[in-house]
Amino acid sequence: MGKENDEWVYDEATGEWRPATDMAASANAGPVVVRDASGNVLADGDSVTLIKDLKVKGTSQTLKQGTVIKSIRLTDNVEEIDCRHEGIKGLVLRTEFVRKR
Numbered sequence: 001m002g003k004e005n006d007e008w009v010y011d012e013a014t015g016e017w018r019p020a021t022d023m024a025a026s027a028n029a030g031p032v033v034v035r036d037a038s039g040n041v042l043a044d045g046d047s048v049t050l051i052k053d054l055k056v057k058g059t060s061q062t063l064k065q066g067t068v069i070k071s072i073r074l075t076d077n078v079e080e081i082d083c084r085h086e087g088i089k090g091l092v093l094r095t096e097f098v099r100k101r
Contacts (some may be wrong), residue, residue, distance in 0.1 A: 034078050040100040042081065046072050048098035056088060068101065069093070 007020040034042045037051055050067045063085065072093075073082040081098070083091050 032074075032078055034074050034081070034095060036098050036100045037096050038099050042072065042074065042095065042100060044073050047101040048072055048081070048083075048093075049101055050093075051097055051099050054093070054097060056091070059088065061088065069098070 008017045009020045010016075011018045036042055036048060042048070047068055047070045050063055050065055050069070052065050054063045055061075056063060067085070069083045069085055069091075071083070075082055075092070079095055080092050081095060083093060085091055
């Protein structure tokens, strides 16, 4: 009954509009665990190493295998991390291509 007067929020994961109370309940379900390609748990501020060469979209630059990325930041998506590397601001890497140092 209470959902008739509830605010609706767009859930990007499912692509549906859901009641805000449902979204709040699922957001408080528990901590999100982000893992690297080897299954190690990642946290904000960790350093990671690339496990393969990656071309950076929007630039002609390629990040080589073995490159160390320092001070990562976790995102809302468990498959992506934010980071910076030598002048590339807003770099987002998929966790399947990194290994914790």
